[in-house]
Amino acid sequence: MKRTVIMLLLTAWCFLGGAYAQNNADELMKQAQQNLAQKEYIKSRYLFLQAYNAYVSQGAYSKVVECGVKVSSLYHQENYYKEAFDMLRSTEAVVYTGEQKEKKAFPELRFPIIKERLQMYIKLKNPSRAKEQLDRLEETAKAARNDSLSNDLLYTQATYYYTFGMNAQGDEAINRLIGKYKAQKNYAKVNDCYKTLIDIARKANNSALVARTYDQYIVWNDSVKALNAQDELNALKRKYDESLNTIQEKDDSLSAKQYIIIGLCVLAAILAAVLVFGAIVLLRFIMLTRKQKKAISIANEHNELKTKFIQNISAQMEPTLDTLDAKLPGVKALHAFNAHIQELSELENSLDEPYEMEEKNISTFCESVMEKIKDKTKSDVTLAVNAPKLTVKINPEQLEHILLHLLQNAAEYTPAGGKIWLDFKKRGAHTHQFIVSDTGCGIAEEKRANIFKPFAEVKDLTKGDGLGLPICALIATRMNGSLTLDESYTKGARFILELHA
Template sequence: MVKAQETLKETTQLFSKNTELRIKRTTNLLEIETNYYIETGEFDKALDVFQQAFEKLSQNGFITPTLYRTRGSIYTAKKDYQKAIESYEKAFELSDSLNSAQEDIAVGEFATILGMEHLNLENKELIQKNQEIQLETRRYIIILLCIIVVIVGIMFFRETRLNKVLRRAKDAEQSASRMKTEFIQNMSHEIRTPLNSIVGFSQILSSKISEEDEESKEYTTIIEQGSNHLLQLVDDVLELSSLDSGTTIPIDTKSELNELCLQWMERAKRLVKPGVVLSYQPEQNELYLYTNPARLGQVVLQLLHNAAKFTEEGGITLSWRILPKQKQIMICITDTGIGIPQDKQEFVFERFAKLDTFSKGTGLGLALSRLIMERMGGNLALDAQYMDGCRFILTLPI
């Protein structure tokens, strides 16, 4: 305990000297002090320090059942059983409310699953009805053929040959239909069919709603945008899966870099907010290289889209220069936006990673962009030294 006290004093001195610690981690120090005083039996000091931590956490809305239990244990040690009981009751009430909230979330998720199952069931019923109609049609054809064979005996040989051809065509049609059905069901039936139905019906609803009914128009627009968002998510996941499986990206197309950059800048103009300056800074007037223009453009446009999304004022710059020693070319997208914290600069490249959970997007753009660059023999990273916004750096072998 003597060594613990010495360490606690040293820590307290560090907190007094470091403003960032004092602002962000004060409650952690107070909790450690509380535990120390509980271990040494100084329960009055423990209660005083705990109250300071409790008040700070209350201001930030971080009160948990554990805090009330800790306060209850301190009052128990002091033999103030009435206050101990009150603290434990508070802990139980908060635990119950948290459990109730978790149950509500679970019920909502279950309802969503049931909704998807209902859509799948309806789609299967439609497929089954269509197959029944086709079967009924084929039965009528067979009956008609039989009547023709009976009536036109002279044409027996010709009809026999015709029936053989029809049977082969029927078998081929059934085989092709079965293969096509299996492929569609396996690849897109479970996800794309329901979503496409939602998009289609939302468009129909939107076309039938009068212009005066703005609220209904807004609802159908939200449905359509959400469905398109989910379809984009499916496409991104399928592309990630394809690249994960080892799909190669050819880089054998000779291209002039300035021409590509100007095309990307032209497409990015409509994304930039009013008042934000979009500029291009090449190192030289002409540079030919072998690359994959489509894939490289996909990555650069994704980064320009992100820069435009988070830049309210200032500028966005696309630039490039050659690194002779490394035999690489470095392309930079620099903005004066909100920036990314130092401790999150690798997190943003993880799949489904989003710093703001309420912002639009799937959280797959940067992960997919880095994977594409790796498949092209390059890399995508953030410049940790740039502090006025964000600077993404693409490196490619020349």
Template sequence: MKKLTVLFLLLLLCAAGSFAQDRGDGLMKQAKSALEAKEYVKARYNFLQSYNAYATAKKYAEATEAGVNVAKLYHRENYYKEAFDMLNKVDMVVGQGELESGRQMPELHYQTAKERMNMYVKLKNPAKSKEYLNRMEEFAKNSKGSLDDDLLYSQANYYYTFGQNALGDAAINRLIETYQKGKDYEKADECYKQLIATATRTNNARLVARTYERYNHWTDSIRALTAKDELHAMKAKYDDSLKTIEEKDHSIAVKTGIIVTLGILLGVLAAALVFGFIVLMRYIALNRKLKKNIMVANEHNSLKTEFIRNISAQMEPTLSTLDQKLPAVKALRAFSSHIQQLSDLESSLSEHYEMQDNNVLAFCEKVVDDAKAQMNPDVNMVVNAPKMSARFNPEEVEAVLHHLLVNASLNTPSGGKITLEFKKRGAHTLQFIVTDTGCGIDEEHREKLFKPFSEVRDLTKGDALGLPICSLKATKMNGSLTLDRDYTHGARFILEIHDK
């Protein structure tokens, strides 16, 4: 029940805040319309009501704008006490907002300080005016440059009002210089006009005279600058026109040469087209022949696969009648199984195995533990793999590594060492490396390692199909199985996998 009550109150507060903001927006619009119509009392009333609504909705920027407008309209009619009280209320609301939000709002305090300075300027109080001008400088500094132009304008107003013309000139020069750098002459002109209007409104004859004098001087300068800019623009257009004419003359000469060249090329092209057509027809004929050869090769490959499967199937009944304990029978059964596996892999090379994330260290340790039962116990086994995750097919990688480890054990004497390593070679490339300190592989046998049926063998001593099968599995993992030819202290096989 308490939770429902709290939720209801929160919804009520949100609705009230939204209503207050909408009401503030409407009153602000009415106040500005009344101000334009010079209905000052009505405008002041609506600004005040708008301020209250925004303060309730905690819209501090809008509340400050409305409150400062109320103060302006109060002091317009010489209600200074009411104007100062209004600005104090605005500062209190902004201060409360700073406490609640945990951030300073110098731009809002700047507006209230500026209005206080304007009132003290009107009251001819230089000390108080300077005090609030200094505060404005602090607030402008904390606003990170967003109020710099307005501050210069206010400084000029203050200095001219109290007879400090040199400082006033310096402030207005800095402001005008900013506009001139950006060639924003309209903004500079507007600045002078606003300064004259402010001086007229506050009955500051000294500021009117000083500003008007500088405005006339600036206007003459701008006319000269504008004329100079226009002259440069016209000269640039003239230069561009000359350049365009020159380019067109050159273009005509070039086009004439191109037309002559094209006429020659047209004849050459006609001959080339005839020759190209002959070559194309020959290419099409060769391509058709090649496709036919590929189709025949695929058919032969399918027939070979089916033939091998039939042989394996036909051998099974005969093998079943023989003594299963005989080495020759065991060898024939293994050979039949390997042939079938080799055939299946060759016919499905384009179908890659699925990958998944695996713990590399745990995987390598498991592979070694599973292989130890078929390995020489007197051979030292070393696992060198990091604690990391990698993407590969665990079943097929384990099958390849198991074969490599058992083979390495058969060719490594007691006291020797077999190492299983893992290395990350790139963002999507990884390697499993099996290294032994055995007798190594003769140069004459290296070329045949991964080729099935490359020599006649005694099947009881192995059919030599293990490495070709492992090589095909590596291909289906988007990788390869290779022998490191540079390693001379035994044998080293590298299973490289690309996980993408």
């Protein structure tokens, strides 16, 4: 009797323990998703990892894959590619263990793992390794025999081909998917395909594909509206015919039902009026769409003309300025403003042309840049450089241009006894940052949104034209990077220049 009671207690304890572990894993995953929605990426990654380990212990393989892929995605989002690939290998090993245990393949679980690895190779611009993963993905989708995975495969193939400039293959993949949805009359999915294709083209910087897809999308929208209008017309016509038949039957059988006949005629007239009104609305919408398309084209043309106009004005100003006394503050300011306009225009027209790179010792380089502002700081201002003796590929001339401008601004606005420092930090295998910080007055909150926009406000040119930061931001973009203001820093101003190798 005692043994029976003990066995029952042990069974109940195991059941309750398993239920608690399941609930704990689900709660961790729920918290991770909430933090991800709030863009708390590090915390979200940690919680997904905890949920991953909990699901591994339970053998919940689909949840293991979901959490593992999320963790990998959050790693490579921050350019921690080694950790991301390791996470996928670990997840794949768990799936393999499950397959051995269940004695069957899990292609639907392997699919998201392979897809995530493929996306990382696409982001790393490694076409050969990406193609290997694409081939594996296709084999896995065929093994799964799942329509949803087959559609996902076509999206992924299109992304790969367009990213690496194989437009014909990309068109074939996306057109196959659109053809499937058209055959099913799933017009919402067709719309999603065109929107996704436009997004893929933008990420691949393929302006021709963006324009072509946008034209196809407009034509498709027009045809869908025409189809819907035709369906409505047919439905109304059927109702109208039914009304006439009813009227005829009632008229033949019961003369006393004339009021009903009149009512049905009125209804038919209303339906016809609604149909006419709908046709008018449709025609107006088509005309408006064409006008909007023409307006976009005109706006782009005007923008190009504006840039040329500004360049011509700048070029015409230069001979006149040369005749004036360059020592006068106003003339000196106009010379600088003219030079900045020329530089800004040239940068806007050459953003797709990369700079030449060379190996430099980053510690020596940063020290030499900082040395150039020593005589421009106020008394007792501390200058510091925190950079390792590391060799990095950079364009020294353009990088010095940006850092020197940021440091000169810091020197101008940092009071006596303050501090200015330049930090260098690696953020992954192919990403590094240059951070310029000071203890000056900082930048007013209402001005932060426009500091990288040229001509955002009217200024006295003798006090600066405000084009320095916009020019630096464009140079950073051409160097495959970005220049941002750290708005969380409150002790002065802090600018972050992030470059990608």
